Amino acid sequence: MSVPQPLPEQSAISTGQKNSLERGIYYETSVPITDTANHILANYRIWIPNGVETVRGVIVRQHGCGGDDATDMGLVYANDLHWQALAIKHQLAILGTKYQTVGIPPADPCDSWAVIDRGSENAFLKSLHVLGQKSRHPELGETPWVLWGYSGGADWAVQMSHKYPDRTIALIAMRGGGANISLSEPNKLLASDISPNVLGMPVLYALGADEAVGTFYFSDGLDLPRQVFSRFRKAGALWGLALEADMGHGSTDTRLIAIPYLDSILTTRLTKDSQKLRQLEASQGWLANPDTHEIAPVSKYKGDPLHAAWLPNEETAYKWQAYVSNPNLFEKIRYRICSNKALVSLLGVPYLHESCYPDRVSPTRKPDAPTDLHVTRVGTTEVVLNWDFVPDLENGLPKFRVYRNNTLIATLQGQERDGGDAPIYPHVVLEFRDKAAGENASYAVSAFNSLGENISQSVSILP
Numbered sequence: 021m022s023v024p025q026p027l028p029e030q031s032a033i034s035t036g037q038k039n040s041l042e043r044g045i046y047y048e049t050s051v052p053i054t055d056t057a058n059h060i061l062a063n064y065r066i067w068i069p070n071g072v073e074t075v076r077g078v079i080v081r082q083h084g085c086g087g088d089d090a091t092d093m094g095l096v097y098a099n100d101l102h103w104q105a106l107a108i109k110h111q112l113a114i115l116g117t118k119y120q121t122v123g124i125p126p127a128d129p130c131d132s133w134a135v136i137d138r139g140s141e142n143a144f145l146k147s148l149h150v151l152g153q154k155s156r157h158p159e160l161g162e163t164p165w166v167l168w169g170y171s172g173g174a175d176w177a178v179q180m181s182h183k184y185p186d187r188t189i190a191l192i193a194m195r196g197g198g199a200n201i202s203l204s205e206p207n208k209l210l211a212s213d214i215s216p217n218v219l220g221m222p223v224l225y226a227l228g229a230d231e232a233v234g235t236f237y238f239s240d241g242l243d244l245p246r247q248v249f250s251r252f253r254k255a256g257a258l259w260g261l262a263l264e265a266d267m268g269h270g271s272t273d274t275r276l277i278a279i280p281y282l283d284s285i286l287t288t289r290l291t292k293d294s295q296k297l298r299q300l301e302a303s304q305g306w307l308a309n310p311d312t313h314e315i316a317p318v319s320k321y322k323g324d325p326l327h328a329a330w331l332p333n334e335e336t337a338y339k340w341q342a343y344v345s346n347p348n349l350f351e352k353i354r355y356r357i358c359s360n361k362a363l364v365s366l367l368g369v370p371y372l373h374e375s376c377y378p379d380r381v382s383p384t385r386k387p388d389a390p391t392d393l394h395v396t397r398v399g400t401t402e403v404v405l406n407w408d409f410v411p412d413l414e415n416g417l418p419k420f421r422v423y424r425n426n427t428l429i430a431t432l433q434g435q436e437r438d439g440g441d442a443p444i445y446p447h448v449v450l451e452f453r454d455k456a457a458g459e460n461a462s463y464a465v466s467a468f469n470s471l472g473e474n475i476s477q478s479v480s481i482l483p
Contacts (some may be wrong), residue, residue, distance in 0.1 A: 024433040027448040032402050044069040049150045051143040056063035062143035063118040065095040066151045069108045075157050076111045077164045084171030085130040086462050094118035099446035101435050102416025110286045130172040136179045168192040170440045175199045185217040190285045192278045194226045195269050198244025209248045218352040219257045222285050225249050226274045229263040237269045242322035260329040266347040270439020276381035277339045280309050305330050342381045387415040387467040389474035395463050395481045403457040407450050407465050421466045
């Protein structure tokens with residue numbers, strides 16, 4: 021009951037109701053290999069919110085160099101309901117990519133598509149025009165973008181941002197972005213002249229503090245990105261650096277700082293004429309000390325401002341502080357116990373308190389209550405529950421609790437994500453099947469996070 025179980029990926033019955041989580045339309049395209057491309061095929065999936073007349077920008081989410089070519093790796097980034105909430109607010113599209121490299125030398129994908137001039141840049145730009153035609157949004161070919169990349173994908177995103185700084189609204193480089201493309205060539209980010217246009221482009225490096233010397237990803241995942249940040253920050257770039265405490269190359273919590281960071285940046289930079297981006301005012305931001313984790317408005321910061329991370333507002337600064345801080349011993353023990361499903365099941369714990377579901381960055385509010393709960397009898401002792409919920413910027417699609425006659429009978433996962441911030445279940449429906457329903461029962465469903473829950477109105481089912 022207390023161990024969260026996944027939501028179903030398709031409905032067990034036909035209710036005639038529209039899935040409330042389907043708030044946009046998907047389009048896909050593939051760009052075949054060319055003589056200069058160093059990959060077999062480039063695949064793209066874009067999601068566009070319902071009712072958007074003009075797409076104001078594209079959130080480009082680029083996968084890393086690992087993964088299985090046989091899966092939808094990378095494409096499922098477009099299916100992420102939490103990121104879709106951000107896109108809906110700002111009238112943006114979300115693009116997921118998948119570059120196949122099987123049988124293409126060199127063996128390391130980071131030496132093929134992750135270098136933008138080896139085919140992936142041209143394929144990406146072409147895909148935007150093709151998807152613009154398919155979706156009847158031709159503005160996709162010219163609209164600005166938010167670039168987000170994980171690991172080798174962060175290197176790709178950094179290269180694109182430096183080539184197209186005037187088109188880049190912001191960049192999130194997660195566990196990479198040092199762009200050390202060739203060991204035989206100098207690192208351009210550390211050796212080339214710094215363009216003034218790049219200095220005004222906001223960047224957030226989100227790295228793993230546990231990628232220490234001697235670990236596999238130390239150089240590409242931590243050391244080089246940190247050197248690049250330091251060089252550009254000293255030149256006055258409005259860049260931030262966040263080292264996630266106790267974490268290595270993967271992270272499920274980076275979005276908890278990245279989404280509010282981007283929300284603030286998008287609010288400031290986008291204009292009615294979305295082709296022109298507003299410049300940020302450095303003096304209006306906050307500064308964060310990477311060593312002491314102290315934060316303060318720019319005007320009140322006491323340290324060297326060009327050593328500190330620049331952040332756009334107070335909310336992001338406090339979330340940054342939580343992201344980089346080590347959890348105390350009690351929190352570590354609690355998390356290990358609560359996350360051990362086998363132990364929880366063995367103990368037969370009927371109810372886990374909300375504090376047993378901690379995020380590194382605590383939410384600021386509880387999720388809203390589910391709405392429009394329906395209960396449909398499908399058998400003598402079976403009913404199916406369906407409900408609506410609107411994912412938000414703070415919680416995405418949270419966890420749910422199902423109550424029968426005021427007693428908890430199930431805990432359901434929201435849309436969980438993996439260490440590369442991709443949704444584990446890209447397609448979910450808000451539904452639960454109770455196989456032990458009585459003749460007379462009332463049901464309610466709550467949405468909850470670590471702050472607590474909000475519960476729906478109860479619905480009774482009659483014999």
